[in-house]
Amino acid sequence: MSMLFITAGRLARRYLPEPARTGLQQAAQAARRGLPGSRVQWGNINTRAPFSEFWGWDRGLPVDRYYIERFIAANRGRLKGSALEVQSAQYTGEIDAVEHTTVLDIDESNTRATLIADLNEPESLPAATFDCVVLTQTLQYTDPVAALRNVGRSLKPGGRAVVTVPCLSRVDPEAPSVDLWRWTPAGLRRTIELAGLRGTVAGHGNSLAAAAFMLGLSAEDVGRHRLALDDEAYPVIAGAVIEPA
Ligand SMILES: C[S@@+](CC[C@H](N)C(=O)[O-])C[C@H]1O[C@@H](n2cnc3c(N)ncnc32)[C@H](O)[C@@H]1O
Known part of the structure; x- marks a missing residue:
């Protein structure tokens, strides 16, 4: 038809x-x-108010977190030894092969941070120090090329950075003036190249997931079986595995 x-x-x-x-x-x-x-059966979606003001956290697991967790799990084997993660050891802290996590933040009030530094500042991270870097949902607050250069330089030979960025998202209500960027997978690929690095990139998500995430629905609302299939035309996040400089 x-x-x-x-x-x-x-x-x-x-x-x-x-x-x-x-x-x-x-x-x-x-x-x-x-x-x-x-x-279209609008039902209670016919409203300008999202179902959550906080990405769905008050309803369950946010849809983007479903894909971030899946990406981290798929790259678990790369996470070992000396790690760097931003804000907390949320992901590396759960992995036995990670011996120590340096928690980076620009925010001096973060009591979990063990390294206060600005990713945008060239050479603010120690050189050739980390076996792995987990950089989830952070590049949108930075000058992404400068930040990735810094991250690439901080990796030991053979180390890897596991990076995710939002392809779409509501604006961060707590930091609207510094929530700067969204990517397509091709855009992330270009950003990695501009930083002089090499990496593999893929999009994760589908059109239902994308719509649900923007409406503030959670993974539980949608159903994990509906999130599981990727449609490359509608990524919610892009994930990259990046090699050292
Ligand atoms: C939304 S959190 C994301 C990190 C968290 N691991 C996650 O997956 O949700 C962003 C973090 O990046 C930090 N941040 C923002 N800009 C930064 C910069 N230029 N250098 C270092 N950290 C930065 C923020 O203070 C915040 O702790």
Whole structure:
């Protein structure tokens, strides 16, 4: 049925004069919106207020965290020895092969931080020190090229940085003036290249996950089985594994 509408639209664009074309297109669009299975059932989604103001944390696991946790789990084997993580040892702290985590933050009031430094400041991280760096959902607050250069320099030979960035997200309500960037997977690839580094990048998410995340719904709301399949056209996060400089 969809193909019929697309073909009719193409023929109309090619052969009909403007007024008839517009009328036909509008009729076809209305018919498409009314097709069984295509009609939107808004229910209680028809509201400007999201279901959560905090990415879904007050309803369960935020949708982006589902993908971040899955990405960390997939790269668990790379996390070992001396680690660097931002804000807390949330992910590296759970891994036996990690012997020690240096917790980095720019925020001096963070009592979990053992290294207060600005990622944007060249050489603010010690050189060739870490076997792994976990940098989740942080680059959007930084000058990402400078920050990645710094991270790449801090890795030991053979070490890896496991990095995630938001492809879409609400603006951070606690730091709106420094929540600067969102990426596509290709954009993250380019950012890594601009930092003079090499890495592999993939998007994680699908259109339902993307819509649910923006509405403040949690992974539990959506159902993990619906989140599990990736559609590269609709990433919620991009994940990268980056090699040392
Ligand atoms: C939203 S948290 C994300 C980190 C956390 N591990 C996670 O996965 O949610 C962002 C952290 O990055 C820190 N941060 C922001 N800009 C920074 C910078 N330029 N240098 C170092 N840390 C920075 C913030 O203070 C905050 O602790």
